[in-house]
Amino acid sequence: MNVLVIAATEFEIEPFLRLNNTADVLIAGVGVPSTIYNLTKKLLHSNYDLVIQAGIAGSFTSTLQNGSVTFIEKDTFADIGVDEKGNFKTLFDMGFIKENEFPFTSGWLENQHAFLSKTSLALATGITVNKITDDINEIRSLSEKFNAGIESMEGAALHYVCLQQKINFVQLRSISNSVGERDKQKWAMKEAITNLNIELKKLIDHFI
């Protein structure tokens, strides 16, 4: 099976890179634009059976604690839209896209890969933001609007490109911090990366 592993930074998958000799790897950059550009370019030039995105993420909930690893079953772009009189409206709320217009389902980019129903790891809903915020009101309104478990800066880009290109994908996220926590002393970066890379290796061994 031809597998492509993508990550925002080399740092996040460095332990995997040291022992990998089976999967292709793409360091696609932090954020949506570079992920969409670099992943699309890669997929147009090579054939893959599966794309695995591995990265750290912030957690909205105490049920996804620092260091825990989760697969993302659906994700969406959470801050593309309009702020109007203190209310955030998505492109769906504005009527610019229909909630069930491909590749969206009820406004979400769903992963229907059969593997997700078999894994023993927790499944979570992700949202993808262009701007990380520590503003408690913004965090509360994101949490209430999307009811997501985790936040990243690239997840929905993976889902969007792979659904459009009809390529199987898996998004693996390890919790490094609570959403809004900017004090790096309170992050669990080392533990998150260790656990992320353990699960990434298991995933590769499962598929290859």
Ligand SMILES: O=C(O)c1cccc(C(=O)CC[C@H]2O[C@@H](n3cnc4c(=O)[nH]cnc43)[C@H](O)[C@@H]2O)c1
């Ligand atoms: O500010 C710093 O010094 C710093 C050092 C290392 C990493 C960061 C990040 O902000 C990482 C962004 C990167 O990781 C994902 N991520 C991690 N936590 C969150 C979050 O709470 N909300 C959104 N994204 C998060 C993200 O996908 C980026 O790729 C900063």
